[in-house]
Amino acid sequence: MSFAKEPTAEEPLIVAGAGLAGSLMALYLARRGYFVDIYERRPDSRQAEFVGGRSINLALSTRGLNALDGVGLKDEILEKCIPMHGRLIHKPDGGTELQPYGKEGEFIYSVERRHLNEVLMNAADDHSHVNFHFEKKIINVALSDGTPVIENMKTGERSTTKTRYLFGADGAFSAIRGALQKTGRFNYAQEYLSHGYKELKIPGGENGEWLMEKNALHIWPCHDFMLIALPNLDGSFTLTLFLAYEGEHSFSKLRTPGAAIAFFETFFPDALKLMPDFEKDFFDNPTGDLVTIKCSPFHYNDQVLLLGDAAHAIVPFYGQGMNASFEDCFLIDQLLDSLAPDWGEVGRQFTKERIDDAHAIADLAIYNFLEMRSKVSNKNFLLKKKVDKRLNKWFPKSWMPLYSMVTFSNIPYAEARKRAARQDTLLKQMGWIVLAVLAILFFSMIAFGRTLVI
Amino acid sequence: MSFAKEPTAEEPLIVAGAGLAGSLMALYLARRGYFVDIYERRPDSRQAEFVGGRSINLALSTRGLNALDGVGLKDEILEKCIPMHGRLIHKPDGGTELQPYGKEGEFIYSVERRHLNEVLMNAADDHSHVNFHFEKKIINVALSDGTPVIENMKTGERSTTKTRYLFGADGAFSAIRGALQKTGRFNYAQEYLSHGYKELKIPGGENGEWLMEKNALHIWPCHDFMLIALPNLDGSFTLTLFLAYEGEHSFSKLRTPGAAIAFFETFFPDALKLMPDFEKDFFDNPTGDLVTIKCSPFHYNDQVLLLGDAAHAIVPFYGQGMNASFEDCFLIDQLLDSLAPDWGEVGRQFTKERIDDAHAIADLAIYNFLEMRSKVSNKNFLLKKKVDKRLNKWFPKSWMPLYSMVTFSNIPYAEARKRAARQDTLLKQMGWIVLAVLAILFFSMIAFGRTLVI
Numbered sequence: 001m002s003f004a005k006e007p008t009a010e011e012p013l014i015v016a017g018a019g020l021a022g023s024l025m026a027l028y029l030a031r032r033g034y035f036v037d038i039y040e041r042r043p044d045s046r047q048a049e050f051v052g053g054r055s056i057n058l059a060l061s062t063r064g065l066n067a068l069d070g071v072g073l074k075d076e077i078l079e080k081c082i083p084m085h086g087r088l089i090h091k092p093d094g095g096t097e098l099q100p101y102g103k104e105g106e107f108i109y110s111v112e113r114r115h116l117n118e119v120l121m122n123a124a125d126d127h128s129h130v131n132f133h134f135e136k137k138i139i140n141v142a143l144s145d146g147t148p149v150i151e152n153m154k155t156g157e158r159s160t161t162k163t164r165y166l167f168g169a170d171g172a173f174s175a176i177r178g179a180l181q182k183t184g185r186f187n188y189a190q191e192y193l194s195h196g197y198k199e200l201k202i203p204g205g206e207n208g209e210w211l212m213e214k215n216a217l218h219i220w221p222c223h224d225f226m227l228i229a230l231p232n233l234d235g236s237f238t239l240t241l242f243l244a245y246e247g248e249h250s251f252s253k254l255r256t257p258g259a260a261i262a263f264f265e266t267f268f269p270d271a272l273k274l275m276p277d278f279e280k281d282f283f284d285n286p287t288g289d290l291v292t293i294k295c296s297p298f299h300y301n302d303q304v305l306l307l308g309d310a311a312h313a314i315v316p317f318y319g320q321g322m323n324a325s326f327e328d329c330f331l332i333d334q335l336l337d338s339l340a341p342d343w344g345e346v347g348r349q350f351t352k353e354r355i356d357d358a359h360a361i362a363d364l365a366i367y368n369f370l371e372m373r374s375k376v377s378n379k380n381f382l383l384k385k386k387v388d389k390r391l392n393k394w395f396p397k398s399w400m401p402l403y404s405m406v407t408f409s410n411i412p413y414a415e416a417r418k419r420a421a422r423q424d425t426l427l428k429q430m431g432w433i434v435l436a437v438l439a440i441l442f443f444s445m446i447a448f449g450r451t452l453v454i
Numbered sequence: 455m456s457f458a459k460e461p462t463a464e465e466p467l468i469v470a471g472a473g474l475a476g477s478l479m480a481l482y483l484a485r486r487g488y489f490v491d492i493y494e495r496r497p498d499s500r501q502a503e504f505v506g507g508r509s510i511n512l513a514l515s516t517r518g519l520n521a522l523d524g525v526g527l528k529d530e531i532l533e534k535c536i537p538m539h540g541r542l543i544h545k546p547d548g549g550t551e552l553q554p555y556g557k558e559g560e561f562i563y564s565v566e567r568r569h570l571n572e573v574l575m576n577a578a579d580d581h582s583h584v585n586f587h588f589e590k591k592i593i594n595v596a597l598s599d600g601t602p603v604i605e606n607m608k609t610g611e612r613s614t615t616k617t618r619y620l621f622g623a624d625g626a627f628s629a630i631r632g633a634l635q636k637t638g639r640f641n642y643a644q645e646y647l648s649h650g651y652k653e654l655k656i657p658g659g660e661n662g663e664w665l666m667e668k669n670a671l672h673i674w675p676c677h678d679f680m681l682i683a684l685p686n687l688d689g690s691f692t693l694t695l696f697l698a699y700e701g702e703h704s705f706s707k708l709r710t711p712g713a714a715i716a717f718f719e720t721f722f723p724d725a726l727k728l729m730p731d732f733e734k735d736f737f738d739n740p741t742g743d744l745v746t747i748k749c750s751p752f753h754y755n756d757q758v759l760l761l762g763d764a765a766h767a768i769v770p771f772y773g774q775g776m777n778a779s780f781e782d783c784f785l786i787d788q789l790l791d792s793l794a795p796d797w798g799e800v801g802r803q804f805t806k807e808r809i810d811d812a813h814a815i816a817d818l819a820i821y822n823f824l825e826m827r828s829k830v831s832n833k834n835f836l837l838k839k840k841v842d843k844r845l846n847k848w849f850p851k852s853w854m855p856l857y858s859m860v861t862f863s864n865i866p867y868a869e870a871r872k873r874a875a876r877q878d879t880l881l882k883q884m885g886w887i888v889l890a891v892l893a894i895l896f897f898s899m900i901a902f903g904r905t906l907v908i
Contacts, residue, residue, distance in 0.1 A: 184743060185646040185699075185743055185745075186644075186646075187644065187645045187646055188642075188643065188644050189642065189643035189644075189645070190640075190641065190642050190643075191641045191643070192640075192641055289638060289639055291639075
């Protein structure tokens with residue numbers, strides 16, 4: 001059968017994009033002995049000077065670690081990670097409060113994107129059947145026969161090549177997905193938040209020490225907007241301001257150094273003090289958009305499979321973008337265990353198993369923005385979190401807070417969301433039962449009182 | 455101010471698309487004395503032989519008639535319309551049941567797309583400042599300065615032209631919207647139903663008479679799928695089968711004449727008897743997709759405005775696609791009353807006022823598929839409809855069924871949806887009150903009985 005052909009040197013597997021998802025996917029495929037060609041529009045980041053534009057550090061958690069473990073890189077990566085034990089909330093009065101992420105020993109890790117990407121590329125490069133093609137972008141796919149069209153980013157020259165199966169890991173604005181979008185009945189949605197983001201920096205101290213708590217993710221929640229900070233290995237922190245484009249508190253109001261400084265003095269005075277280059281960073285760094293991309297299906301015939309941001313770009317508020325992408329690679333590798341070399345079936349199964357999860361984590365990530373910028377300073381919310389954690393302690397297997405299911409387990413995202421909804425319903429019912437018992441007790445007391453009086 | 459410049463012969467208004475929305479928009483603009491150029495990728499349909507592919511007849515209702523009235527064409531159009539007083543449900547036992555659409559005198563009209571389009575084009579053509587450019591497609595817009603890029607469909611030659619303001623009425627797969635989609639923070643979603651559709655035909659009788667009830671929209675509801683029929687002036691009916699692509703009852707199962715005929719014999723025997731060319735029609739006519747398209751914003755700077763299907767393509771189950779498009783033209787004309795020649799502000803206001811309505815009717819149209827194919831034969835649903843209508847009779851101003859608000863009023867779609875939700879809540883509460891009163895009566899009777907016994 002034609003769809004069951006193995007890849008060869010002449011007709012290799014191709015991965016579009018040598019970012020985090022593309023590099024890990026290539027590595028998983030290489031470990032199976034496949035011929036793999038990777039096309040990346042940028043120069044080799046291992047040899048290039050630092051290129052900005054994408055976030056500097058990311059939060060790595062269970063799903064990502066699990067996928068790194070699958071290629072034997074977990075320990076090497078963990079060596080250069082900084083554990084963050086919880087959210088460190090900066091309050092308006094200048095005080096702080098640590099809200100642990102999970103149980104004792106459960107935490108997430110701050111990791112540098114560039115380092116992580118380099119480790120993955122090096123590991124893939126170690127396989128003799130893997131070829132990187134830098135500054136070459138797959139700009140289109142002829143879906144009649146799956147032929148990728150490649151543009152040389154230096155010369156503008158276009159060419160085509162042959163492939164057995166194409167993995168589209170070319171990011172949120174994927175050209176491969178663009179080709180699929182022209183096929184019949186392809187569902188697609190891109191939705192922007194009304195907020196944008198801007199990265200800033202708190203440098204390390206004189207001796208490379210951290211000038212705020214190192215082992216936490218810092219949050220300054222201001223209801224409509226927030227500032228967060230993640231620690232880096234060199235003692236610095238990368239800060240991100242999430243703020244609406246328009247409105248009372250918005251980027252549109254911060255167009256002069258005076259206005260920006262006054263805004264930070266009002267809402268983030270402790271952070272501002274630690275940012276000597278604030279003005280320069282604020283006006284030199286671009287303001288980024290926050291987009292959610294959903295699509296369906298993730299595959300096309302026995303030719304193409306989308307993964308990572310190309311399949312499901314999400315907003316960063318659950319710290320799951322990279323983790324979900326890594327989990328894609330892990331799941332595809334599992335499917336190959338039973339289905340290889342039936343590439344068409346791998347694609348179909350991946351779509352079938354993964355679409356609901358991708359949509360669930362996309363929605364949860366949008367919801368979590370509200371939690372981070374506002375709910376973390378709400379007493380009822382914190383009480384509910386406490387009850388949630390207590391129930392988890394009593395019933396560790398049957399009761400798990402949503403955050404823990406998403407961050408510290410491999411429970412499929414959609415299932416995690418469903419379980420959390422069931423738990424919330426139960427919690428409300430329990431609340432009513434407690435109220436009812438109290439009411440019965442109250443009236444019994446009155447009745448008892450009456451009896452006494454009589 | 456540059457954005458307040460009036461159009462001129464050198465820099466006219468341009469309308470992309472001479473379909474229903476584009477022709478009516480051009481006519482509204484022409485009546486204001488503007489120079490208008492209309493670009494249409496197809497040949498002039500007034501001179502061409504019949505071109506299939508799009509639905510032959512459509513349901514015209516209050517919003518559409520209102521917009522036609524605004525250009526003085528309502529009566530001319532109504533002359534060639536067939537009133538449909540209600541849904542004529544074809545039951546499995548061969549019987550039929552008429553479910554009226556509204557109150558006495560409220561009905562919708564079956565109208566031929568081609569006739570309607572021709573009347574609109576002729577009326578626009580009567581204005582000396584209007585120029586039609588057929589077989590010329592606007593394939594892109596250079597958004598730096600709003601320059602449209604035009605492709606000659608016969609020669610393939612490309613050129614550019616100048617415009618004061620561009621109206622994108624180029625349909626569900628709008629190239630103008632494609633250009634906007636590449637701008638920052640443009641929200642876009644295309645979602646396909648798992649059902650497709652196929653048009654069929656019941657010809658007229660020997661003397662051009664209708665072989666089924668003429669003044670009704672016929673429905674054969676089968677829960678997961680349905681057949682509908684609309685009357686044409688020549689005595690024929692245009693039928694549309696809505697059926698899933700895959701599954702137990704699906705197009706995938708109807709790949710042979712035998713299978714298709716058996717399917718129709720089982721579910722639509724009365725219709726099949728009236729279709730002498732069934733087999734030919736079924737296998738010659740294409741199977742069409744059903745797509746919902748949402749986007750936001752509808753405008754770009756002071757350069758572009760999207761309207762009609764280009765802004766909001768919806769599924770056909772509420773009969774509102776054309777009506778919503780015509781209402782767009784009416785609303786834009788109203789905005790021009792107060793805002794012309796500030797084109798940028800017209801666009802901004804149109805986006806502001808129309809997005810929620812467009813999204814509401816898109817959702818309602820998807821919901822109505824369920825109503826048409828299944829709920830119309832559900833007793834509880836019919837009872838609720840009766841109560842709804844009775845309340846409307848008692849409180850004609852404050853209580854209106856959703857269908858009536860959408861079809862027989864100009865209440866903005868989003869507001870109609872909100873009002874209907876409030877009415878539904880009220881209805882449920884009334885149900886509980888009735889139950890409570892009955893319960894009190896019941897227990898009072900028992901107590902009364904006891905008193906008697908005592």
